[in-house]
Amino acid sequence: MASSSNPSSGSGRQPSPARPLVAILGCGLIGQSWAALFLHHGLDVAAWDPDRSTVEAMPERLVPLMAQLRELGDTQPGTFRPARSLADAVRTACWVQENAPEKVPVKAALYAEVEATAPPGAIIASSTSSLTWTELSAGMADPARLVTAHPFNPPHLMPLVEIYAANDAVRGRAVAFYEALGRKTVTLRKDATGHIANRLASALWREAVYIVAEGIADVPEVDAALVHGPGLRWSIIGAHMAYHLGGGPGGMRHYLDHLGPSQERRWSTLGTPRLTPEVQAMLVEGIEREVDGRSINELEAERDRAIIHALRARQEAP
Amino acid sequence: MASSSNPSSGSGRQPSPARPLVAILGCGLIGQSWAALFLHHGLDVAAWDPDRSTVEAMPERLVPLMAQLRELGDTQPGTFRPARSLADAVRTACWVQENAPEKVPVKAALYAEVEATAPPGAIIASSTSSLTWTELSAGMADPARLVTAHPFNPPHLMPLVEIYAANDAVRGRAVAFYEALGRKTVTLRKDATGHIANRLASALWREAVYIVAEGIADVPEVDAALVHGPGLRWSIIGAHMAYHLGGGPGGMRHYLDHLGPSQERRWSTLGTPRLTPEVQAMLVEGIEREVDGRSINELEAERDRAIIHALRARQEAP
Numbered sequence: 001m002a003s004s005s006n007p008s009s010g011s012g013r014q015p016s017p018a019r020p021l022v023a024i025l026g027c028g029l030i031g032q033s034w035a036a037l038f039l040h041h042g043l044d045v046a047a048w049d050p051d052r053s054t055v056e057a058m059p060e061r062l063v064p065l066m067a068q069l070r071e072l073g074d075t076q077p078g079t080f081r082p083a084r085s086l087a088d089a090v091r092t093a094c095w096v097q098e099n100a101p102e103k104v105p106v107k108a109a110l111y112a113e114v115e116a117t118a119p120p121g122a123i124i125a126s127s128t129s130s131l132t133w134t135e136l137s138a139g140m141a142d143p144a145r146l147v148t149a150h151p152f153n154p155p156h157l158m159p160l161v162e163i164y165a166a167n168d169a170v171r172g173r174a175v176a177f178y179e180a181l182g183r184k185t186v187t188l189r190k191d192a193t194g195h196i197a198n199r200l201a202s203a204l205w206r207e208a209v210y211i212v213a214e215g216i217a218d219v220p221e222v223d224a225a226l227v228h229g230p231g232l233r234w235s236i237i238g239a240h241m242a243y244h245l246g247g248g249p250g251g252m253r254h255y256l257d258h259l260g261p262s263q264e265r266r267w268s269t270l271g272t273p274r275l276t277p278e279v280q281a282m283l284v285e286g287i288e289r290e291v292d293g294r295s296i297n298e299l300e301a302e303r304d305r306a307i308i309h310a311l312r313a314r315q316e317a318p
Numbered sequence: 319m320a321s322s323s324n325p326s327s328g329s330g331r332q333p334s335p336a337r338p339l340v341a342i343l344g345c346g347l348i349g350q351s352w353a354a355l356f357l358h359h360g361l362d363v364a365a366w367d368p369d370r371s372t373v374e375a376m377p378e379r380l381v382p383l384m385a386q387l388r389e390l391g392d393t394q395p396g397t398f399r400p401a402r403s404l405a406d407a408v409r410t411a412c413w414v415q416e417n418a419p420e421k422v423p424v425k426a427a428l429y430a431e432v433e434a435t436a437p438p439g440a441i442i443a444s445s446t447s448s449l450t451w452t453e454l455s456a457g458m459a460d461p462a463r464l465v466t467a468h469p470f471n472p473p474h475l476m477p478l479v480e481i482y483a484a485n486d487a488v489r490g491r492a493v494a495f496y497e498a499l500g501r502k503t504v505t506l507r508k509d510a511t512g513h514i515a516n517r518l519a520s521a522l523w524r525e526a527v528y529i530v531a532e533g534i535a536d537v538p539e540v541d542a543a544l545v546h547g548p549g550l551r552w553s554i555i556g557a558h559m560a561y562h563l564g565g566g567p568g569g570m571r572h573y574l575d576h577l578g579p580s581q582e583r584r585w586s587t588l589g590t591p592r593l594t595p596e597v598q599a600m601l602v603e604g605i606e607r608e609v610d611g612r613s614i615n616e617l618e619a620e621r622d623r624a625i626i627h628a629l630r631a632r633q634e635a636p
Contacts, residue, residue: 130584152546152547152548152551153564158546158547158550158551159546159547159550160543160546160547160550162543162547184542184546186535186539186540186542186543186546187535187539188534188535188539189533189534189535189536189539190532190533190534190535192529192532192534193584193587194584194587195543196529196534196535196539196540196543196544196547197543197544197547197548199525199528199529199588200522200525200526200529200540200543200544200548201548201557201560202525202581202584202585202588203521203522203524203525203588204518204521204522204525204548204552204557205557205558205560205561206521206585206588207517207518207520207521207522208518208556208557208558210517211510211514211517211518212558214508214510215507215508216506216507216508216510216514217504217505217506217507217508217514218507219558221504221505221506221514222504222514222518222556222557222558223555223556223557223558223559224502224504224556225478225480225504225513225514225515225518225556226514226515226518226552226556226557227552227553227554227555227556228470228476228477228478228502228504229470229476229477229478229480229515230470230515230518230519230522230552231549231551231552231553231554231556232476232477232478232553232625232628233470233476233549233625234522234544234545234548234549234552234553235545235549235550235552235553235628236545236549236621236624236625236628237541237545237617237621237624238526238540238541238542238543238544238545238549238608239519239522239523239526239540239541239544240523240526240530240537240540240541240601240604240605240608241541241605241608241609241617242519242523243523244605244609244614244617245614245617245618245621246471248614249614251605251609251614252601252602252605253598253602256593256598256601256602260593260598261593263520263593264592264593266448266511266512266520267520267524267590269511269512270517270520270521270524272585274582275574275578275579275581275582280571280574280578283558283570283574284570284571284574286558287558287559287562287569287570290556290558290559291559291562291569296562296563296566296567296569299555299559299562299563300563303551303554303555303563305635306554306555306635307550307551307554309631309634309635310550310553310554310628310631312631313627313628313630313631316627317624317627
């Protein structure tokens with residue numbers, strides 16, 4: 001068995017047995033995207049998936065993702081290795097990024113195998129979007145090794161990683177690990193379903209669906225209003241900061257003093273739509289008009305181009 | 319009385335009596351910002367406010383706003399005239415942009431005076447954020463002349479204008495008017511409090527407050543998650559489109575078929591916080607940490623610089 005990697009040796013641009021190795025468990029879209037990001041930043045990657053063909057397809061699938069990342073900065077990439085088994089992937093890993101299906105027993109079984117085969121210091125980071133750290137760590141021999149590290153799709157481009165771990169040191173290691181990859185981390189104080197971003201996205205979409213269901217505006221108009229209004233603003237300042245600036249010279253305190261009661265009234269007028277067949281039909285009809293014949297692949301390519309463009313603008317910002 | 323302006327003569331870069339004149343009623347932040355945008359696009363502007371000193375301060379206040387707009391494109395600006403009275407402002411106007419306080423009787427009194435003194439073809443456009451067309455038009459001699467045209471703050475920079483009018487032709491004129499100023503208009507099918515964007519913003523902020531109130535994350539973390547995650551995405555694609563892409567090859571239809579029921583469960587876990595004194599204190603304490611000593615003016619200047627930067631990136635996008 002090879003010697004375990006040394007997480008403290010982060011300097012190496014030269015391939016060497018001591019260079020930090022990241023294991024990717026689950027090679028779907030999220031796993032591929034993580035792999036591209038890790039490789040781009042000079043980390044070596046070993047990838048495993050129960051579906052062997054997915055692992056074998058990885059090198060080809062990584063090509064366009066790595067090309068996108070090169071638009072954001074040139075690097076000396078790490079090396080990629082398809083693993084023959086989970087144990088083969090994690091045996092010398094210092095970091096294990098798990099992207100398995102969103103089912104507690106499936107992930108728990110993987111963690112048991114990782115705990116049995118990975119170096120004792122290796123961290124297990126779950127990309128879970130809908131499960132909690134509490135659920136996922138329940139069956140582990142050493143729950144302190146688990147961190148939830150939820151990326152925003154597509155992870156190789158979107159900066160956000162949401163972090164939760166019960167153990168302070170592990171949380172700190174996770175923040176340092178992802179920030180070194182150019183990610184923007186936010187740390188939760190308390191374990192929560194949907195972390196922060198998906199809770200916000202879910203709340204906004206509920207109202208977006210209500211507006212369509214009530215016939216106030218159609219899908220394309222709701223999306224355009226978001227992109228050219230609050231979306232643009234929220235790519236620059238957060239919602240709390242927007243209300244701080246909405247309060248004038250007195251800021252948030254003034255806003256709450258003067259508009260707090262009317263804000264609660266406004267909240268009470270927001271909708272709680274049901275996804276009835278009629279509402280679903282309105283959403284599908286509306287999105288088809290907005291999509292206007294473009295395939296999912298074309299739409300994703302357009303989105304990714306625009307994200308890269310926005311990220312380059314952020315890099316160049318004064 | 320001077321001859322009424324001719325709205326069809328949009329060609330003139332030369333000052334001339336026939337050049338379209340826009341009247342600004344209410345010269346606070348929104349009125350100033352609209353005035354800068356209109357002037358930048360070569361329209362002549364006459365401005366009135368019941369507070370005479372506000373009108374007199376306008377020329378100086380317009381200087382930095384016009385400078386920001388020049389960063390987005392050079393133009394031959396229109397001319398600015400402080401008006402002595404409401405009638406003096408609107409007498410030859412083809413467009414009246416009303417930015418009075420958000421009180422129906424205040425606005426209704428202005429509309430009565432505009433109807434008595436403006437050219438018969440002049441449109442009255444209300445910047446109202448929280449009142450409806452139905453409330454505002456109720457007392458008018460000719461309600462068909464009113465359109466709600468809600469900008470997103472700051473209006474000279476943010477592209478979105480949300481439009482509602484009962485009359486199709488007036489709605490069409492409003493769309494053409496604001497699009498000619500480089501705005502992105504969205505038209506509501508039905509009059510609604512908060513239009514689209516403020517309903518979405520209110521829904522998102524409710525959950526953002528809940529996350530803080532529950533101790534899941536603090537104000538700065540919630541804002542950072544938004545800016546580096548969903549905010550960045552929503553500056554590029556809308557929420558409906560994001561769920562379409564979240565559905566994989568089957569798009570929105572597949573998403574709704576497979577995740578509709580779990581989506582309704584997720585919605586049911588979203589919060590309905592109250593703005594209790596304790597929650598208000600958490601919000602104020604958190605925003606103060608995020609603000610980190612910067613004044614409202616400094617924060618607004620940073621925001622505006624970043625918006626200009628993002629808009630320039632959009633202009634240059636492939």
